[in-house]
Amino acid sequence: MKLYTGDLSPYSAKIRMQIYAMGIQDDVEFGLPVEFMMGKMYKVSPIGRIPVLETDEGLIPESEVIAEYLDDLYPDKSMLGTTPKNRADVRVLSRIGDIYLMNNIFMSLSQMNPETRSQAVIDLLMGQVARGIGALERHLGDGQFAVGDCLTRADCTLVPALWMCAGTVQRFGAENPIKPDSRVASYWESIQKNEFAIMIIDEMARGLKARMDGTEQKLREEAIKNAAKT
């Protein structure tokens, strides 16, 4: 199998964390099609976004669907929890991370440029993020992990989502929505010590550095030039 993924992509990072935690990285190659770098990912996959999983049976887009597929493929390594209620809790927390946190932060990225920024758009989207954090506060379990006493797919979604809350939002002038002394803050502090969380946080930081120092742009230009030759 091949995962179309990028270091800085939080939806991809969530799947990489699951792959590392399941110990199946030898079965999955990582790569990024040149079409993504050209802004033409829709030519590869109609939704036009990463991650996408390439399998012998065809392409699977959407991180949550890929996550379910991997769980189905390796049932003995599944990261969805053990009881029906456990699994429902994992799904709820993962949806909070995807829909209410990451999606709104992603839309806010369009407001990065201070010269063209609309504060009303930021306020609207960050209001939704604050609401999502409020829901997370009440849905998180009280242990080291998001649900129960072991790492689940909920943690795989929440690590990149909270990484974006803690860092990315400041790039368009918003405040970190994780309030000090909250349950979300204590969860965020402890989950960052998990070995698989450390791996994807390092990768996202590497991706951010490459974006900021121009390395990403250079690699993109090179890949596009090479693709034009073939």
Ligand SMILES: N[C@@H](CCC(=O)N[C@@H](CS)C(=O)NCC(=O)O)C(=O)O
């Ligand atoms: N709902 C999708 C969201 C994926 C997504 O937004 N991916 C971003 C990168 S993290 C992307 O490909 N953006 C490119 C674009 O919007 O054109 C999922 O869960 O996989």
